[in-house]
Amino acid sequence: xxxxxxxxxxxxxxxxxxxxxxxxxxxxxxxxxxxxxxxxxxxxxxxxxxxxxxxxxxxxxxxxxxxxxxxxxxxxxxxxxxxxxxxxxxxxxxxxxxxxxxxxxxxxxxxxxxxxxxxxxxxxxxxxxxxxxxxxxxxxxxxxxxxxxxxxxxxxxxxxxxxxxxxxxxxxxxxxxxxxxxxxxxxxxxxxxxxxxxxxxxxxxxxxxxxxxxxxxxxxxxxxxxxxxxxxxxxxxxxxxxxxxxxxxxxxxxxxxxxxxxxxxxxxxxxxxxxxxxxxxxxxxxxxxxxxxxxxxxxxxxxxxxxxxxxxxxxxxxxxxxxxxxxxxxxxxxxxxxxxxxxxxxxxxxxxxxxxxxxxxxxxxxxxxxxxxxxxxxxxxxxxxxxxxxxxxxxxxxxxxxxxxxxxxxxxxxxxxxxxxxxxxxxxxxxxxxxxxxxxxxxxx
Numbered sequence: 001x002x003x004x005x006x007x008x009x010x011x012x013x014x015x016x017x018x019x020x021x022x023x024x025x026x027x028x029x030x031x032x033x034x035x036x037x038x039x040x041x042x043x044x045x046x047x048x049x050x051x052x053x054x055x056x057x058x059x060x061x062x063x064x065x066x067x068x069x070x071x072x073x074x075x076x077x078x079x080x081x082x083x084x085x086x087x088x089x090x091x092x093x094x095x096x097x098x099x100x101x102x103x104x105x106x107x108x109x110x111x112x113x114x115x116x117x118x119x120x121x122x123x124x125x126x127x128x129x130x131x132x133x134x135x136x137x138x139x140x141x142x143x144x145x146x147x148x149x150x151x152x153x154x155x156x157x158x159x160x161x162x163x164x165x166x167x168x169x170x171x172x173x174x175x176x177x178x179x180x181x182x183x184x185x186x187x188x189x190x191x192x193x194x195x196x197x198x199x200x201x202x203x204x205x206x207x208x209x210x211x212x213x214x215x216x217x218x219x220x221x222x223x224x225x226x227x228x229x230x231x232x233x234x235x236x237x238x239x240x241x242x243x244x245x246x247x248x249x250x251x252x253x254x255x256x257x258x259x260x261x262x263x264x265x266x267x268x269x270x271x272x273x274x275x276x277x278x279x280x281x282x283x284x285x286x287x288x289x290x291x292x293x294x295x296x297x298x299x300x301x302x303x304x305x306x307x308x309x310x311x312x313x314x315x316x317x318x319x320x321x322x323x324x325x326x327x328x329x330x331x332x333x334x335x336x337x338x339x340x341x342x343x344x345x346x347x348x349x350x351x352x353x354x355x356x357x358x359x360x361x362x363x364x365x366x367x368x369x370x371x372x373x374x375x376x377x378x379x380x381x382x383x384x385x386x387x388x389x390x391x392x393x394x395x396x397x398x399x400x401x402x403x404x405x406x407x408x409x410x411x412x413x414x415x416x417x418x419x420x421x422x423x424x425x426x427x428x429x430x431x432x433x434x435x436x437x438x439x440x441x442x443x444x445x
Contacts, residue, residue: 037069038069038070038071039069039070039071039324039325039328040070040071040072040073041070041071041072041073041097041098041325041328041329041332042072042073042075042096042097042098043056043060043072043073043074043075043096043097043098043099043100043332044074044075044076044077044082044085044086044096044098044099044100045074045076045077045099045100045101046076046077046078046079046081046082046101046102047100047101047315047353048074048076049348049349051281051347051348051349052345052348052349053074054344054348055341055344055345055347055348056074056345058340058341058344059335059336059338059341059342059344059345060072060074062335062338062340062341063332063335067328067331070328070332072332075096079204079257079258080203080204080257082102082106083106083406083410086099086110089320090110090115090320090322093322095320095322095323096320096323097319097320097323097324097325097329097332098317098318098319098323098329098332098333098336099317099318099319099320100151100315100316100317100336101151101152101315101316101317101353102315102316102318103313103314103315103316103391103393103406104138104139104148104150104313104314104316104391104393104394105313105391105392105393105394105402105403105405105406105409106316106406107139107147107148107316107318108139108141108147108393108401108402108403108405108406109403109404109405109406109407110147110318110320110406111141111142111147111148111403112141112403112404114321115320115321115322116147116148116318116319116320116321117318117319117320117321117323117326117330118145118146118147119139119146119147119148119149119317119318119319119333120144120145120146121330122149122319122330122333122334123136123146123149125330125331125334126149126334126337126357130337130357130358130359130360131149131356131357131358132356132357132358132387135149135150135356136149136150138314138393138394138401139316141401141403147318148316148317148318148319149316149317149356150314150315150316150317150356151315151316151317151336151353151356152315152346152353152354152355152356153312153314153315153353153354153355153356153383153386153387153389154276154277154312154313154314154315154352154353154354154386154389155276155277155310155311155312155354155382155383155385155386155389156208156275156276156310156311156312156313157208157209157212157274157275157299157310157311158274158275158276158277158296158297158298158299158310158381158382158385159174159175159272159273159274159296159297159298159299159300160265160272160273160274160275160279160294160295160296161174161271161272161273161294161295161296161297162188162268162271162272162290162293162294163293163294163295164290164293165188165193165271165293166184166188166271168188169184169187169188170187171184171187171188174295174297175300176300176301176304177300177301177302177303177304178216178241178300178301178302178303180300181245181300182241182244182245182248184271184272185245185248185271185272186248188271188272189248189271192269193268193269193270193271194248194249194250194264194269194270194271195245195248195249195270195271195272196245196248196249196270196271196272196273196274197249197250197253197256197260197261197262197264197265197269197270197272197273197274198242198245198246198249198253198256198261198274199253199256199257199258199260199261200242200246200249200253200254200255200256200418200419200422200423201253201254201255201256201257201415201419202412202415202416202419203257203412203415204257204409204410204412204415205256205257205258205261206256206257206414206415206418206419207408207409207412207413207414207415207418208311208313208391208392208409209274209311210238210242210414210415210418211311211391211392211414212299212309212310212311213238213241213242214230214234214235214238215309215390215395216238216299216300216301216302216306216308216309217234217235217237217238217241217301217302217306218234218301218302218306219232219233219234219235219237219238220232220234220395220396220399221392221395221414221439222392222395222399222402224396224398224399224400225400226399226400226402226443228436228439228440228443230414230432230435230436230439231432231433231435231436234302235432236428236432237302238302239418239421239422239428241302242418242422243421243422246422246423249270250264250269250270254423258275261273261274261275262275262278262279262282265279266279266282266283266286266287267286267287268287268289268290274299276351276352276353276382277296277349277350277351277352277354277378277379277382278349278351278352279294279296279351280294280350280351280352280371280375280378280379281348281349281350281351281352281371284371291374294375295377295378296378296381296382297381298310298381298385308385309390310385310386310388310389310390311389311390311391312385312386312389312390312391313391314389314391315353317333317336319333337357337360339360339363339365342355342357342360343360343363343365343366346360346366347366347369347371347372350369350371350372350375350379351371351372351375351378351379351382354379354382354383354386361383391405392405392408392409393405393406404442404443407442408439408442411438411442413435413438413439413442414435416435417431417432417435
């Protein structure tokens with residue numbers, strides 16, 4: 001069977017990925033499962049480009065070929081819509097079996113609310129020795145218990161650059177500091193090209209990117225013991241930088257989210273970008289004329305003595321506790337890391353989701369990709385940045401895991417703060433005080 005009727009709706013509409021004959025390499029489901037009646041496993045993910053869907057089809061086809069009584073159904077969610085969709089599923093008990101590509105802080109939140117099955121068995125099926133050292137640390141919310149694991153790594157706030165526009169503007173090196181960044185985008189802006197596609201909308205991208213800007217100012221949202229620390233001089237500096245960058249962003253940036261920001265750079269409308277490695281495949285397929293002039297660097301910080309801070313949302317895989325057919329569910333979750341399908345999934349957007357298994361990163365089949373070969377320096381740079389990356393659920397190695405991070409992001413309290421101060425010119429002291437109070441309320445409920 002082939003991929004059919006892939007729909008963009010939420011939890012109440014399905015698109016079916018099904019398959020017949022194929023080979024596979026993951027461990028077989030125990031024989032007693034084969035004797036059971038036909039069962040259906042539901043797989044949710046917000047990542048569903050045509051190339052990714054083709055990879056999912058391979059993974060599902062190979063799994064079904066080994067387990068003839070199992071049918072797997074893929075259902076598309078969205079980056080902005082997964083929270084209410086999953087809330088409805090958890091409330092009704094009609095949960096998917098496997099969820100992938102959600103950020104780690106969402107996984108921690110669901111775990112803290114008792115909604116997830118421990119992932120220890122799946123990690124053992126995959127082989128814990130295959131993971132990069134420390135890869136599962138962020139998922140050990142409770143000692144000895146893993147809420148999920150990574151389906152990949154990401155470096156979501158890389159600075160993307162047009163080297164041809166830099167050359168035309170007389171810019172010899174990538175900006176390292178905010179002052180250099182402001183000078184660079186000012187020099188490259190003009191002739192219908194804007195300097196940058198930063199997001200200013202009331203949405204998760206603005207919140208997540210701005211958390212990075214706070215760290216790039218030397219600040220933090222929480223102290224290591226999870227006391228709210230957003231009301232700081234560093235946050236004020238971050239807001240001033242974000243305000244200064246607004247004039248170099250397109251008018252529509254007021255409402256930008258992930259897709260808008262990505263398109264603004266890939267289309268050539270902006271001289272710089274801020275995104276994961278999905279930029280590479282999109283440029284290659286949508287605007288190949290600039291493909292030889294695209295590179296990436298770590299995003300600048302306030303000053304050279306402040307270390308860069310990479311946002312890694314740790315795209316994850318987890319299992320709802322209420323899922324049926326648990327043994328088959330765990331087998332399928334582990335099978336997602338079978339080399340054939342996993343490498344195809346990574347190749348669907350090379351550099352966008354980076355492997356969490358060292359055995360895959362070293363696999364010649366993974367390396368043999370035209371995008372990875374062409375942009376090997378950029379992919380290696382992103383892999384290194386992602387390996388040392390953080391997010392609101394884990395702001396630094398000194399920080400405790402923050403299981404409330406997902407609720408904070410979903411509340412839009414941080415993006416609202418940005419809009420109120422940067423766009424509406426409200427009093428920063430008042431807004432930061434109110435933002436602190438709102439975050440503290442979330443932390444205590």
